[in-house]
Each structure stands twice: as structure tokens, then as C-alpha cells.
Amino acid sequence: MARKAAIIGGGVIGGGWAARFLLNGWDVAVFDPDPEAERKIGEVLANARNALPALSDVPMPAEGRLSFADTITEAVEGAEYIQESVSERLELKHRVFAQIQQASHGAPIGSSTSGFKPSELQENAADPSVIFVAHPFNPVYLLPLAEVVPSAKSDAKVIENAKEILREIGMFPLHVRKEIDAHIADRFLEAVWREALWLVKDGIATTEEIDEAIRMGFGLRWGQMGLFETYRIAGGEAGMKHFLAQFGPCLTWPWTKLMDVPEFNDELVDLIAGQSDAQSGKHSIRELERIRDQNLIGFMRALKERNWGAGKVLLEHDARRQAAFHADAATPAGAPLALVNTQVLPGYIDYNGHMTESRYLYIASDVSNAFLALIGAGMDYVSAGHSYYTAETHIMHLGEAKLGDRLTGTLQVLSMDEKRLHAMIRVLRGDEVVASLEQMFLHVDMKAGKACAAAPEVLEKLRPIAKAHEALPRPEAAGRYVGQRK
Template sequence: MTRKASIIGGGVIGGGWAARFLLNGWDVAVFDPDPEAERKLGEVLANARAALPALSDVPMPAEGRLSFAKSIGDAVQGADYIQESVSERLDLKHRVLAQIQQAASGVPIGSSTSGFKPSELQQGAADPTTIFVAHPFNPVYLLPLAEIVPSAKNDPEIIERAKEILRDIGMFPLHVRKEIDAHIADRFLEAVWREALWLVKDGVATTEEIDEAIRMGFGLRWGQMGLFETYRVAGGEAGMKHFMAQFGPALKWPWTRLTDVPDFTEELVDLIAGQSDAQSGKYTIRELERIRDRNLIGFLRALKERDWGAGKVLLDHDRRRRAAFHEAAGTGEGAPLVMAHMQVLPGWIDYNGHMTESRYLFAASETSDAFLRLIGADMDYVAGGHSYYTAESHILHLGEAKLGDRLTGSLQVLDADDKRLHIFIRIQRGEETLATIEQMLLHVDMKAGRTCPAAAAVRARLGPIAEAHKALPRPAAAGRHVGQRKP
């Protein structure tokens, strides 16, 4: 059943929320009075379409339907979840939340506010139990964190429902147990920001030098271990107590100026802005966003491969969608099974501007791996000492994929027995087949180093699919040899 999310405010953050819900299969209604809202959100969505699928190892769901409403009431009609992302003015948020509640009752209403407490948002509300803070981080469509901050007036059941919704779209809802100005993460950012302003104002460092200090050093550690775990490691074998004993006295030294705030003068603004322009003004904002997204994908996928930090959230999201996908996949009666949805990324392109040869095999691997997970030959199965090994592959190139192309990988079982799995994979762009890959897989006892029958549970899942695929026409390219004319 399709669910609906309503996004009130379609700027950078609201647009990110819209993209996150939309690409996870939700219908999304947006209200924003800005006449440029549709264009701006479209650009955010284009970046999200290029980035978010690259984090997933499970077919993305069919994209939801995006609509732009003419009023708040129209936008929230029939919504299962509402996210308010208007400007950081409490009076404006109060007016918007009141209009939302006039048209929607009992629906979770998250606010993207980075500073206001939920009790402040709830002032004068018709139903304060449904209003809470759901503070994300930019880009919302890639970064999983959302700080969920309720007040004593919130209905715990609604908060839990909201957290589950956010998990369903691949986010990590961090439940902040006590409301406080700026919540948790922004208080750290504010501290770093204040100190950075002083360093620039006092001529100690430029904006670029400060950014280099972060991205070449502790920023890399924080991205996968955070603050306390990083310092625990810094304490050596003696651990956190040793670190605290060693560096505790430094808290009384004049290392920082966090209790002071530099005067926010025009001179300081010009100094910061000028250095920032010199540092990265050669890029447009959209170019910087795309650079940021590609780098984040690399970091997040590395964490995902290690089941660590934010990578755990991505793996959990894959598991949730894989379970739903397996439930819906059936046996593929009447057509090959669509097992993978992919997008051609910059790293997939060769010097001719086309998808490089190795990536066609990668696309085939994504397709066959998804199928193996479907029949139960997943990583847990491999950990138990058994796997399917590819013994033969034949690839036929029929077309050219280019940057940004959205591809699907479908799989047809040509034959299967206890030890062998003969499959035919099509890599397609829409209805056009760009490549076919025929493969013979052998089931192997990894410890013994020889073939053996697949587990009964795997055969039980594979059997009905193989039987259903017997009724499919045999592909003309099946059984080809190298050099044979294209069909």
C-alpha cells in the first residue's frame, strides 16, 4: 500500500526530505509558496536520484508520485507523516503548525528545526501530542541521522510510529531523551563554528586551513567512531580513564574561546566570505553538492562493507527492503525476475564516455547476488561454509550505457539441479537491452573445495522459480559462442 508524506517547505532541507521519501516509494505532496520551489526541488531530486541508489544493494522501490499543493490543507490531506521545514522563525512555525492541524488529525508532525525545543513548537497548538522535533542533516537524502526530540506532552505511541517510519526510509532516529536548545549535534557544530570564527578573526588560520585541519585529520575519525570512541582509542590499552587523566588538566588551559563570541561585524562577514570564495568559488553550489554526494557515497559504502557506524543503518535498510522484495518477488511467472536497479555513476565511465566493460560484469554480479539472496544463499549461508561460484560467463554487448543512465538487471533461470545453476541476465535501459550475460554457477562446499548439493532450504526456494521459468521463451543469445553474429 502506498503511503503519503507531506512536506511543508521545499527548500534545501524540505527538498531533501521529499527526495528521501519519494525514492523510498512514498507519494509526496509539497507545499511551498516560493514560485521557484518546483525548480529548486527538482534540482535536489536530480542529485538524490543520482546518489541514493548507489548506497543500496537491494532494488529500489518504484518511485512515489510527487505533487505540489496549492495550500497547506491540500498538502496534508490523507498524509501518514508530515514534515515541517519552514524558516527558523517561531511565529511562522506556530502559524504553519496550526494550519496543518486544522486539516490533519492524529498524524505525526516532525519539525526540521535546528534550534527550537518541542515545547516551544507546541505552544498554543490544538494538539501538542503530535508535534515533535525531527531534525535531519544535509543532504537529508544521504545522511541517516534525524534527532527525534519529544516533550512531556507528546504521545509516546506517535513518537514510536514516527521513528519506525524514519527507519523504513533508511534513517537513524536518535531519540533525544531531554529537550534542550539546539538538541545534540548542532551544539557540537556551534562550538566548532565559534572557535573557527575566532581563528579566522584573529588571523591564526584561513577558512581553507581550518577545513583542511578537519578533513585531513579528526573529521575522518569522527565519521566512523564519533568523539568518545575516538578518545577511548587515543587512551591506548589503558582506555578512557587514562585519556581523561592525561588530558583532563587541559580543560583549564586557555585552548579555546568558546565562552566568547566574536562580534558579528560586516568586516568579519566580508573576511569569511572572501576567504570562502577564494577557497571554493570556482565551483557552483550544485557542483559542490554533487562532489559532496559522491564523496559521502564512498565513505558510507566503506562503512557499510564493515557493518560499522552509519553503515549499520544502510545494511538494516537493505535487510528491511530485501524482506519486502522477497515477499513480493514470487517465482517470476510470465517474465524474468527483475533483481537489481542501478544508475551509471561517474566512476563507472571510461575514456570514451561509456560504461566501462568491468561494470557490465559488476551489474551482472549485482543481479545474480540479489537472486542468490532471494533463494537463501546469502552472506549467512556463505558464513556457514557454502556458496555458489561462477564457473563460466559469456557477455554480449548490445548497446552503450552513459553517465546517469538508470539500469535494471533481470534474471531468468535456464536450468537448475542440486549442484548447478544456469542463468541468463539482461542489463536494460528501459526496454532496450544493453548487454546479456549467460552464466553457469556451481554450488560449492568451501572448506572441502568441491561441488556439493545445495541446502534443502535453498533448493526449496529455487525449485519453484526454475519450474516457472521453464515456460519462458529461451533467449536467442543463450548458448552463444564468441564471434557468433548478434541475434
């Protein structure tokens, strides 16, 4: 049975929360009195379905069930996690928490508030210990950060449970150690925002020029390294001390107006809005969202390839889901080993709309890597100076894998000796074999650059598998040559 999350408030942020939970397999009940809530969330969810799976290298779980409740009580009944995302009015949030706690039975209640402290949210609550800040960033279904802010009244176990739930849906819960207005990120953003308003008001830069300064330069650095680590590197070999010695005195110079806020009048609003329209008005909001999503996908997948920043979170989330696949789909005795569970993503498709040949090799590589790890020849073994090298590969394309297809990679040992491993890898869609890859692996002493016998402990794990696979039918494709007739 799917777990249930309740989303109270279905605006931009609430819709993003709903999409994040739904696409990670949770049932979601939404309460929002706005008669347009269902349409708006439907549009956000459509964008999320196009975007979030592209960040993953394992299939998304079956999507949860979305429902719209007529009352807060109906929405939260039976929910394991509750996220409040109503307007930033403290008295409204207090009324909402009071209604939630009439039926929430101690479930954690996160608030998406950008500015209020948890102690303010907890005032006059029936059970303040389960109310805390879980402040996300738009789009919630893609960006992993959620600032988790407890107060002195918060139950530590509830907070840890909430953080684990957020990890399970692919988020990065940043535990804020001390409550403060606007938490961490928005305080930083507010300082930048104030300076940007002055730059526009004083005619120094337009909204577009300011955005270019961010996205063409330091924004890319911040996206993968943050502020302090970036500055540490800026100090050169001498590090942070040298940077502070060089640039610290600048803090007393009148470079910015961070503590002097311009009057927020109609003239300034018109100036900012007019420049922003000129900059981006040719695109609709939905078009801008889709452009944003695709850019974020490319950026975050690049970080994922390097196991860095937000990409590290994605890799860890994939690893947890892949581990769940292996736990839930044990290979029957006397059958090829099911080692990889994957999905055809947009980047895998060629001009014919089919999965491109290189991606079959990627899947085969993932299968062989998983098998080598299984027999003790994984990365630690490679680090010690030995590895199995792929000496030959023969691919047969037997079907067509298309966008969204869920694929399983299996391996059958055909033969082995101390130096060689002969295997058949199959790529299956359900029970249909869409491709087979026959491979010969050669065990190599990497330092000597020549073949050698595998370590005894590796052979000890490999031989029983090979023995069990002797009883399997030999694949018809085994031993075929290119162009051989059927």
C-alpha cells in the same frame, strides 16, 4: 495509491525534505508563499535526482507527484506526515502549527528547528501530542540523520510511527532522550563554531585553514566513527580509560575559548565573509552543492562497502527495498527465477556510455548469491566451511544497457548433481535480454580445498527447482563457445 507528505516552508531544508520524500515514492505538497519557491525547489530536486540514486544498488521507486498548494490547509489535507521548515521564529511556528492542525487530523508534525525544544513548539497547540522535533542536516536528500526529539506531552505511538516513516525514506532517526536547546548535534557544532571564530579573529588561522584541518584529518574519522569511539581507539590497547587518564587533565588547561564568545560585530563578519569568499568564491553555490554531493556519494559508498556508519543505513535501506521487490514480483511457476532488481548507475558506465562488462559480472554474482541463499548455501553455510565456487563463466552481450536502465537478473538451472550446478543467468531490460552468463559452479569443501557433495539439506531444496526447470526451453546460448557464429 502513493502516500502523501506535506512540506510547510520550501527553503533549503524544506526543499531537501521534499526531494527526499518524492524520490522515495511519496506524493509531496509544498506550501511556501515565496513566489520563487517552485524554482528553488526545482533546482534542489534536480540536484537530488542526480545524487540520491547513486547511493542505492536497487532501483528507486517511481517518483511521487509534486504539487504547490495555495494554503497550508490545502497542503496538509490527506497528508500522512507533515514537516514544518519555516524560519526560526517561535511565534511564526506557533501560527503555522495552528493552521496545520485545522486540517491535519492527527498526522505527525515534525519540525526542522535547529534550536527550539518540542515543549516550546507545543505551547498553546490544539494537539501538542503530535508535534515534535525532526531536525535534519543539509543536504536532507543525502544525509541520513534526523534528530527526533519528543517532549513529555508527545504521544509515544506517534513518535514511533514518525521514526518508522523516516526509516522508510532512508533516514536514521536518532531519538533524543531528553529535550534540550539545540538538541545534540548543533550544540556540538556550536562549540566548534565559537572556537573557529576566535581562531579567525585572533589571526591564528584563516577560514580555509580551519576547513582543511577538519576535512583532511579528524572530519574523516568523525564521519565513520564519531567522537568517543575515535578517542577510545586513541587510547591504544588500554582503551578509553588510558585515553582519559592521558588527556583528561587537558580539560583544565586554557586550550580553547569555548565559554568566551567574541563580539559578533561588523568587523568580524567582514573578516569571516572576506576569507570565505577568497576560499570558495570561484564556484557558484550550485557548483559547490554538486561538488559536495559527489564527494558525499563517494564517501558514503565507501562506508557502504564496509557496512559501517552511514553506509550501514544505506545497506539496510537497500535490503528493505530488495525484499519488497521479491514480495511484489513473485516468479511464475515454471519460469526462470527472478532474483535481482537493479539499475544502471553513473559508476557503471564506460567511455562508450554503456554499462561496462565488469558490472554484468557483479549482477551475475548478485543473482548467484541470491540463488545460493535460496537453497540454503548462503553465508551461514560458507561460515561452516562449504561453498559453491564459480568454475566457469561465459558472457554473451546481446544488447546495450545505458544509464538509468532498470535491469532484472534471472537464473535457470540447466543441470545439477551432488557436486556441480550448471546455470544460465540472464540480465533483462523489460523483456529484452541484454546479456546472458552461462556458469558452472563446483561445490567445495573449503578446508580440504577440493570438491565434495553438497549437504543433503541443500540438495533437497535444489532438486525440485532443477526438476521444474527441466520443462523450460533450453537457452540458445547454452553451450556456445567464444567466437561461434550465430
